[in-house]
Amino acid sequence: MKLLALARRYPLLSGGLLATAAVIVLEIAKMSDAARWTATIAVGAVIAWTAWGMLRDILRGHYGLDILAVVAMVATLAVGEYIAALVIVLMLSGGEALEDYAQRRAARDLTALLDRSPQTAHVMVDGEETQTRDVPVDEVEPGTVLLVRPAEIVPVDGTLLSAEASFDESSLTGESVPVARTTGDEVMSGAVNGSAAVRIRTVRRSADSQYQQIVALVHEAQQTKAPVVRLADRFAVPFTIVSITIAGIAWAVSGDPVRFAQVLVLATPCPLLIAAPVAFLGGLSRTAKEGLVVKGGAVLEQLARIRSVAFDKTGTLTQGRPALVEVRPAVGVDADELLLLAASAEQYSSHVLAQGIRRAAVERGLTLAPATHAEEIATNGVTAHIDGRTVVVGKPAYIAALAPDATRTDLQAGQLAAYVAIDGRYAGALVLADAVRPESADVITALRAHGVERIAILTGDADATASAVAAELGVTEVHAELLPAEKVALAAEMAPRPMMMVGDGVNDAPVLAAADVGIAMGARGSTAAGEAADAVVLKDSLAPVVGAAAIGRHTLRVAYTAIWIGIVLSVGLMLIATTGVIPAVVGAFTQELVDLATILYALRALTGPSTVSRSDVHPASVENRVNIAP
Structure with missing residues (x-):
């Protein structure tokens, strides 16, 4: 059953193997004519199939390397080297099967999520x-x-x-x-x-939930064909011309048409056709292991060339988990009562400050009370009826509109405040601070070491808070209090290019989509940011950003090197074949070794560079990741 499944999956390879086996049996039985006709029919069918696909590509304006394979098969049949023609068929179909294997291995980390979808x-x-x-x-x-x-598994x-x-x-x-x-x-x-x-x-609904969004990104990553795969096709025309020229000269000088076939069997394009996609699939697998889902090989190629980087602040350079640092009750209000009522109301809010307030109340041993009614007013605050009292937690302007006696509290750089009103009177403020991620400074240092010339912070937060974070991280360029459109405009003007933007919030979605490479902090980031980005970090850490850039450079080097290995070996062997010392059959088998060497080299993208995040970012930065609590 397994063999039948493999035969159905690779019909060209299984057909080629059957035809080769039949020819060998017929040759042993001294039935050379039957063997020749069997090989001719089998190879002829492959030629027709390949030529038809090649013609469709040409009509679409795409000139690939298939012409070399077709010419080589036609030439070997024309000079009676039908066994060599069969070897070329096996080489092409075997290369296809090996590429499929490489794709499956490279996609293994990406498909792991799909298998567990609730x-x-x-x-x-x-x-x-x-x-x-x-x-x-x-x-x-x-x-x-x-x-x-x-x-x-939590379904939603x-x-x-x-x-x-x-x-x-x-x-x-x-x-x-x-x-x-x-x-x-x-x-x-x-x-x-x-x-x-x-x-x-x-x-949230299923379609908007964290896991389903990651699954959607996985589908997109698997189905996106990397434009750099066309890298091999850019070599197609010159490589074809060089190959046919060498073969033609060998024929003209020797006067023997067999020499033409002997040269061309060593020019079949498997190394060029397979090396780039195998390398980039390997790179996608490596980024998945590092905690980053990348939407295609084109993104990896851009990551390899990044020269400018912009970061959002909250949830990106900072942990995005503001912690309560002080309770400031109004006159006549008990601090614990203020925190208890505020935290009870914040049970019904999805705001970034709500969890810090709830967590602080629980840590102080306060038992949160249920609400008989609760309502969140987007971007302003939450209102809840708790134990017969109306509790409102939100922005100062929103609280002031409900409680005229509300006053703003003094804040230091990097601090945030949630204001509270109880039964229409100002009750106090809860002061929180969002700490810088422990790995942020190392990430910025590593990016500079890898050739990034310009690093900036683009944030909607207050200038004093943004400047304090920038000073702590050694970033000199800060743009604060920005609207989404202003972020897009600044990103468009950043030079040198390509430019990468890293963010996590809904307001980052436009700039992530506009950047050359947009990376979303997906562990706790918004759905909109993940959809707009070119890559999504699955860990609550910035370290994979550095890892992805290193993997992009490594993958691009592997792809180019694999292609040049194929070209150099093929051209060298073709030149040797012009002397007639390599028979067509031997040449066909030799080219199979070239294919194998090229593909094995391309598979290096699966294993390197090793432990990217730990080598580029200080281990403590990775080890000290906070637990995720969206």
Whole structure:
């Protein structure tokens, strides 16, 4: 059964093997005429099939290397070297099979996510864990309460309702140790639940959830054909002309048409056709191992040449997890009560500050209270009715509109504040700070060491905060308080090119799409940013950005080197063949060794450069990654 499956997968190779076996049997039986006709028919069918594909390419304005294979097969048949013609068929079909194997191996890391994609969700009935109904994951609406059983995959992004839980997020973030979650924390789809059943309230539809977005990126990465594959075709016309010229001169000088065939069997284009795609598929696999999904080989080629880089600040250069540093209650308000009510209201908010407030309350031993009604006003804040009191947490202007006695609190560079009103009166402010990622400075240093000439920060945050982060990282160019359109304009003007932008928020989506290479911080970044970007970081770390650039350079070097290995070996062997010392059959087998050498070299893209992130970014930067809590 396995052999039949392989035969169906590679019909040209299986047909060539059968025809070769038949010819060998007929030759042993002294039936040379039958052997010749069998080989001629088999090779003729391959010539017709290849020529038809070549003609269609020519009509589309694409001139490839197939003409050399066709001419070589026709020439060997014309001079009676039908065994050599069969060897060429086996070489072409074997190269196709080997390329397919390389594709499967290179895509293995990318397809691992697809194999685990959740298909159903357990919807709880009347809040009872013992009463659930299974529904397709695509039909789950936001706000639905789901039960996630032990060792199951979280089907949709949600907020944890259970007191605490442990999740394996390694397939999403690269974090090898299970991460702990508490009530109110967001749980990413694709995370594997621990040993206890948990309840979550969904916050997004399946199509907008973390895991499904990564799966979509995987599909796109697999289906995108790298433009650099055409690199071999740029050699097609000169290589074809050189090959036919050498063969023609050999025929003219020797007066023997066999010499023409002897030269051309060594000019078959397998090394050029296979080397580039194998190398770039290997590069895509390497970036996946480093924690980055790249949308195609063209992105790898651009990454290899990056000369300018711009970073967003919050969630990119910083951890994007503001931590509470101080509670500043208004006169007559208890600090713990202020934090408790604010954190209880923030259970119903998806704002970046909400989790820091909730986490601080839980760490102080405060039990969050449920709300009878809660509503989030986009970009302003959240309102919740808790224990008969109306609690509003949000921006100062929004709170001032509801509580005229509200006053702004003084903040240091890098600090943020959430303002609170209770029953229409100002209750105080919660001060948070977003720490710089531990690996950010090393990433910037490594990029400069790899030839990046210009590094800037493009952020919508306040100038004082952005400047403080820039000073800590040694970045001198800062553009703050930017609107999305202003980010796009600045990115368009950055030189030298190519230019790379790294960001994570919805407001980064336009500039990520406009940059030569846009990289989204996908571990906790927005869906819009991931869709607009050319590559998505799956780890909660900047280190894969440096790794991807190094892999891009390595992959491009491997692709070019593999192609030149094929050209140099083929031309050298053709020149030797002009003397007639290499019979056509021997030449055909020799060219197979050239193919093998070229492809094996191209496969180097799968294994190098080794441990990129750790060599380019200080190990402590990678080891000290914070646990992801979207």
